[in-house]
Amino acid sequence: MQITLTGIIRLVFERLHIPANWVAPTVMLVASVIVLFFILFVVLYLIYGLRKIMGWIQARIGPNRVGPYGLAQTIADALKLLAKEDIMPAMADKWPFIIAPIIVFVPAYMVYLVIPFGKGGSWVAQDLSIGVLYISAILSIPIIGIITAGWASNNKWSLLGSFRAAAQLVSYEVPLALAMIPPVMLAGSMSLQGIVHAQQGVWFGIFPKWFLATQILGFAIYMMAALAESNLIPFDIMEAESELVAGFNTEYSGMKFALFFLAEFAGMFTVSAIAATLFLGGWLPIHPALSFIPPVFWFLGKTLVLIFVLMWIRSTLPRVRVDQLMSFGWKVLIPLALLNIVWTGAVVLFFPR
Amino acid sequence: MPTITLQQFMFGAIALVILGSAILVATLRNIFHCLLFLALSFLGVAGVYLLLSADFLAAVQVLVYIGAITVLMMFALMMTHRVMTTDISQSLTQWWLAPLPIALGIFAVLFRVYVRHGGQALVDTKHHAVPTTGIIGQALLTRYMLPFELASILLLVAMVGAIILAKEDKSDDPA
Numbered sequence: 001m002q003i004t005l006t007g008i009i010r011l012v013f014e015r016l017h018i019p020a021n022w023v024a025p026t027v028m029l030v031a032s033v034i035v036l037f038f039i040l041f042v043v044l045y046l047i048y049g050l051r052k053i054m055g056w057i058q059a060r061i062g063p064n065r066v067g068p069y070g071l072a073q074t075i076a077d078a079l080k081l082l083a084k085e086d087i088m089p090a091m092a093d094k095w096p097f098i099i100a101p102i103i104v105f106v107p108a109y110m111v112y113l114v115i116p117f118g119k120g121g122s123w124v125a126q127d128l129s130i131g132v133l134y135i136s137a138i139l140s141i142p143i144i145g146i147i148t149a150g151w152a153s154n155n156k157w158s159l160l161g162s163f164r165a166a167a168q169l170v171s172y173e174v175p176l177a178l179a180m181i182p183p184v185m186l187a188g189s190m191s192l193q194g195i196v197h198a199q200q201g202v203w204f205g206i207f208p209k210w211f212l213a214t215q216i217l218g219f220a221i222y223m224m225a226a227l228a229e230s231n232l233i234p235f236d237i238m239e240a241e242s243e244l245v246a247g248f249n250t251e252y253s254g255m256k257f258a259l260f261f262l263a264e265f266a267g268m269f270t271v272s273a274i275a276a277t278l279f280l281g282g283w284l285p286i287h288p289a290l291s292f293i294p295p296v297f298w299f300l301g302k303t304l305v306l307i308f309v310l311m312w313i314r315s316t317l318p319r320v321r322v323d324q325l326m327s328f329g330w331k332v333l334i335p336l337a338l339l340n341i342v343w344t345g346a347v348v349l350f351f352p353r
Numbered sequence: 354m355p356t357i358t359l360q361q362f363m364f365g366a367i368a369l370v371i372l373g374s375a376i377l378v379a380t381l382r383n384i385f386h387c388l389l390f391l392a393l394s395f396l397g398v399a400g401v402y403l404l405l406s407a408d409f410l411a412a413v414q415v416l417v418y419i420g421a422i423t424v425l426m427m428f429a430l431m432m433t434h435r436v437m438t439t440d441i442s443q444s445l446t447q448w449w450l451a452p453l454p455i456a457l458g459i460f461a462v463l464f465r466v467y468v469r470h471g472g473q474a475l476v477d478t479k480h481h482a483v484p485t486t487g488i489i490g491q492a493l494l495t496r497y498m499l500p501f502e503l504a505s506i507l508l509l510v511a512m513v514g515a516i517i518l519a520k521e522d523k524s525d526d527p528a
Contacts, residue, residue, distance in 0.1 A: 166428055
């Protein structure tokens with residue numbers, strides 16, 4: 001028998017004589033707490049990984065003082081951040097200033113509802129039938145938080161930063177969503193588990209039937225738009241240090257700043273996880289012969305490879321200019337994404353599964 | 354005393370959020386705050402769709418109304434410096450009667466639907482939700498093909514029109 005969270009909680013509740021209709025809400029609560037701690041853990045070590053990898057690429061050592069290999073560095077940084085004074089600018093718009101980081105963080109957290117970490121129902125919080133659409137809908141909310149942060153800070157750097165952020169996120173949301181459509185067309189399903197299942201099998205006994213095979217263009221468009229959505233270099237003009245101090249979060253400190261930071265790195269994991277699911281077969285092994293390795297390791301492995309690619313790009317390329325960013329998004333990425341949808345339509349029409 | 358179901362309770366709570374934030378949108382003096390409450394109101398409408406098992410519509414509601422329309426309004430707001438900094442009264446005392454016919458008209462339409470269906474629920478919310486995406490797609494490309502195509506053409510025309518309006522006129526002398 002497979003051990004599931006629902007099974008454990010049901011058993012405990014039976015022993016303690018707690019009514020059975022409390023099981024479902026408790027499962028939801030426990031699952032959401034588990035996901036929250038997963039995000040915190042992932043973010044702590046993504047930051048560490050980013051600093052180490054950037055260090056190596058730029059021929060430096062990176063953090064190495066706190067703990068073995070500097071492994072406790074980000075824990076120390078997080079504690080320092082929590083202990084800092086939470087400053088509210090005197091001329092800030094009080095309640096929008098407070099809710100802005102929450103508007104940014106909550107959607108970044110909600111996306112984890114549909115991410116399939118492994119095979120079957122116990123590895124995904126809720127496999128929605130509108131999964132892909134849910135992701136694009138939820139990921140469109142943080143823009144409001146970023147604009148609110150910039151506006152409420154009552155600071156020109158913040159306002160300029162959030163102005164750029166709004167322009168960039170709105171522009172790159174379109175190619176991101178358009179690049180997510182072809183996998184949906186190929187799988188005939190918007191549920192993320194359904195999309196993974198549609199990628200099962202191999203061609204000629206070797207090549208995995210991942211959607212990447214016909215979607216190299218779509219994958220490239222997705223990754224470029226994902227770089228922009230998680231505002232990494234070369235698309236980090238919204239918080240360009242040399243031009244804007246720190247962009248929309250200039251006035252933020254302490255816990256509120258930590259929430260922005262958390263959302264940013266959680267978003268980096270999210271976009272990579274979605275790319276792994278839509279194009280690289282999610283938790284499926286490269287070849288059925290390798291299926292003795294548990295699905296969750298395949299999923300995390302693919303996601304971490306994609307995160308490494310994002311960090312690699314980030315530490316190699318210079319920043320683009322605002323107008324270049326806009327014209328690239330609207331005049332290159334969107335037409336290519338539309339072309340890719342037409343191509344996928346031809347694939348579905350002439351090579352039905 | 355009649356017991357209320359969880360669903361009725363949720364509907365009440367969501368309706369309260371929608372109406373409360375809609376009233377704040379119409380009365381607050383700071384226009385940026387109005388926009389934030391407008392977004393909350395849109396989110397409440399998405400909640401109503403969820404209660405009616407319309408998952409596709411709920412997601413589209415969030416995507417279009419919060420992700421696009423509210424953000425567009427905020428964008429426009431940030432470009433108009435004067436509106437941003439001053440607190441403006443929203444009420445026009447001589448126009449208070451104008452919303453009345455609109456509200457009555459909407460009420461008349463809803464009442465007609467209610468009467469026509471004999472007070473029965475239009476949507477079956479007792480049972481588990483079925484995925485609506487496929488059904489909506491089928492309906493749009495078969496029975497409602499013409500309205501769907503017309504709406505697409507309307508949007509295309511609006512888009513081309515907007516581009517023409519925003520484009521610099523190069524034929525004129527630089528003045």
